[in-house]
Amino acid sequence: MKHKPSYWQEFTKGILKENPVLVALLGMCPVLGVTAFVVNGVGMGLAAAAVLIASNLVVSLLRNLIPPQVRIPCFIVVIATFVTIIEMVLEAFLPVLYEALGVFVPLIVVNCVILGRAEAFASKNKPLRAVLDGVGSGIGFTLALLLLSLVREIIGQGTILGPDPETVIHLFGADFEPMILFAQPAGAFIALGLLLAVVNSVYKRFNIK
Amino acid sequence: MDKKLVVSSSPHIRTIESVQSVMTDVLIALFPAALMAVLLFGYKALLTMVISVVTAMAVEALWLRKRDLFSDGSAAVTGLLFAMVLPPAPPWWLVVIGAASSIIIGKQVFGGIGYNIFNPALVGRAVVVMSWGARMAGPIWPQPQPFAFTADISAVTMATPLAAQQEALSYSLASMFIGVMPGCLGETSTLALLLGGAWLYYKGHIDWRIPGGFIGTVFIFGLLFGGAFYGGPFETGLFHVLAGGVMIGAIFMATDMVTTPVTANGRLIFGIGCGLITMLIRLWGSMPEGVTFAILIMNGVTPIIDNFTIPRQFGGVKKSA
Amino acid sequence: MREILKLSITLAVVGLVSAALLSGVNNVTAPIIAERQESEYREALERYFPDFERFESQQIDNDYFDLIFDSSDRLVGVMATVGQQGYDGTIWYNLAFDGEGKIVGVRIISHTETPGIGDIIATAEFQEQFIGKSFADPLIPGEDVDIVTGATISTAAVITSIRRVVNVVAENFLGYETLVIDLSALPDGIYQGSAPGMVGLITVEVEVAGGRITRIDVLDHSETPTYFIESYPLIPELIIAGQSFDIDTKTGATLSAKGIVDAVQAALAANVGGE
Secondary structure: OOOOOHHHHHHHOOOOOOOOOOOOOHHHHHHHHOOHHHHHHHHHHHHHHHHHHHHHHHHHOOOOOOOHHHHHHHHHHHHHHHHHHHHEEEEEOHHHHHHHHHOOOOHHEEEEEEHHHHHHHHHHHHHHHHHHHHHHHHHHHHHHHHHHEEEEEEEEHEOOOOOOOOEEOOOOOOOOOOOOOHHHHHHHHHHHHHHHHHHHHHHHHHOOO | OOOOOOOEEEEEEEEOOOOOHHHHHHHHHHHHHHHHHHHHHHHHHHHHHHHHHHHHHHHHHHHHOOOOOOOOOOHHHHHHHHHOOOOOOHHHHHHHHHHHHHHHHHOOOOOOOOOOOHHHHHHHHHHHHHHHHHHHHHOOEEEEOOOOOOOOHHHHHHHHOOOOHHHHOOOHHHHHHOOOOOOOOOOOOOHHHHHHHHHHHHHHOOOHHHHEEEEHHHOOOOOHOOOOOOOOOHHHHHHHHOOOOOOHHHHOOOOOOOOOOOOHHHHHHHHHHHHHHHHHHHOOOOOOOOOHHHHHHHHHHHHHHHOOOOOOOOOOEEEOO | HHHHHHHHHHHHHHHHHHHHHHHHHHHHHHHHHHHHHHHHHHHHHHHHOOOOEEEEEEEEEOOOEEEEEEEEEOOEEEEEEEEEEEOOOOEEEEEEEEEEOOEEEEEEEOOOOOOOOOOHHOOOOHHHHHOOOOOOOOEEOOEEOOOOOOHHHHHHHHHHHHHHHHHHHHHHHOOOOOOOOOHHHOOOOEEEEEEEOOOEEEEEEEEOOOOOOEEEEEEEEEOHHHHHHHHHHHHOOOHHHHOOOOOOOOOOHHHHHHHHHHHHHHHHHHHHHHH
16 A cells, blocks of 8 residues: 555645646646736636635545446536536626636636546545645646736736726836737747746756656 | 778768858848848947847857857847848837847747747747837838938838838839838848848858749739739739838748758748738738748748658668568 | 436436535525626716616617616617627627717727737727717717727727717617618719728719719728728629618728728718708
8 A cells, every 4th residue: 555645745736746737737728818917817716726625525525426437527517516606606796807707717617627636636535635635736726827927917017916997006107018918818828838947947956846 | 900991870971061151141141131221221220230139149148158149140140130120210128128039939948049940030020019019010110211320210100011002102113122111120122132142042051942932922912912003913913022021031031941841842832831821911911011920830830841841762662562 | 227327316416416506506696796787887877877867778780779868758868888890809888978969988898809909999098089979070080089000900990880879879869860862863973972991081983874873983092902902893893783882891891891882972972962
């Protein structure tokens, strides 16, 4: 029997070692789609994290009740349920964020980070471990989106905490002409590539594997 | 023991060409166009070129941690080519960021010289076009002022001949050939670019198939679908060849050794593809000019072209006889 | 058999629980969502129409109109909700008119124009130029309103759309008739007229003989040549062939094509009015 990792390890692996975005390159659709502004990126990260934690818990609880032949449809239904709940809650209480995230909220259903964790981890582990894994991966996902959207908003818009005119801070004054490329989808790929290069070299230096 | 047979692996025959000698030849070939740019647009064009070249060389030296600023000369060529496809008087920071992007995103992230997929200078241009569209397109082009070195060229600006029909009709084919029209600082003078192209061809650095296919396709498309607004179909075809970046693109950008096919047929296909995409963008796209993206797109499909145009090997044995 | 039954029951139970959960959450959130949207729209209505008491909704083609009445049931304004194809996707906006057909407010509901370029349409600076304009104004780029350099397509699309909606509102709700051109009543002759295209005015010369349009020439325009060749000479040929202005204008060069049609109408309308 293999040595079981500690709870602390289950929690931290999703943040650094197995970060869903920066290492596993999963769930790229929202990563590239909504990271033009920090508020949207973090909002998307937290929404996906909430779904991930909830679905990990439920999948883990149901793991012995669901026959293996129909496990994937069941997981999808569980995930879709939580996504729809999140969507309705966002629309009711955070309409600004709901509109900014647009179609990417329903698309959390097919985010491979979530199905991936459900299938690869939650369906084989006890609820406490599954939740810790979900929290860790959720934080890792949110952190990656935060990093990318920071880069993209500062360079691509010259602001932070935008686009809401009440909170937005123009970092470089009114005459600054931002590098719009980074606010556009093409720039998202370039920014992600550069970010991955930096992350990889940091990982190498500190020997994180 | 003198007669010992020395066995080594290929290559056995080496060319005396080095990266440095090729790059020096390209710099010589760019000289007429650069001179023409200074004659037409004055000191601001010279300044743009100097900033771009220095930035490109400095960024490359920093990235490779080298003391030698000129090194193999490829950074200087990239910097100069990037300046050639800029408006004559852009703000200095745009030149610096664009030249740095050329070197970093265009070349070094792929592993440096010889490994880049896309033409570095055009990557730099694409970056600045996407980022500061209002400074790279529209009625921002200074009127050339021949032989007025110290003139403030940005005082009077207009659209390029490609953008508006009245503009187009106010330039004769002859003045477009010499380069007295608004445009990017190195692209306006077909004459100077042809001189440079002749030098490169004489030195054997470029293959006629790419510029031939490119320019030929543009001409035929302009002739057939250009709408004959410029005097007649034939003149409209010539107009499309002389206006905008077709000449600099065909002679200097699309002939880059690293990012274009190596096979003869592949090069012809590459040139025709560039011309085709350019004209599709010009006639039916939302931008007045399409040379940059045409070449970048064709750079992207270069490996596929090479793959399908491998020459047949002679002397082989049939596999399933 | 037992196996299949077990699988089906598992799936059914999971689905049922999920459905129950969702309908529960929906019951809580739906009224909040509806109330919020309603209150946002009402807020906008109250801002533009201080006398606002109640409204009636109407749809004409693809545009939605709310007719605003005050407490004594007098029509005090119209709120239009319009979708217009921009550079990238549909621009949805509200256009508020007062009782005389003057624009009192422009409000972009949603758009997906390029950030930093086309999204200039959502700025107050761009929208303010329409305030106070009505069907009596030309609403022509370069004359009384401006397109923005670098964002030509987005801004021209909004201007063209506003010009259209202004006339729809004036005709349908405020009782202003626009001219219906009766070709057979036109005396033979050569007429000239202008209308805005995408970049500037398009001027045409129209020849009418025996109640039919026989020739249309564009005398002057400043459209992008590469766009313009799509509309000219195609659009005049279509008008002459059909003797009608109801042309299915081409996508891509829509604004130029529509400009030609408008210019021909303007040329003829001036003479109908002079009768």
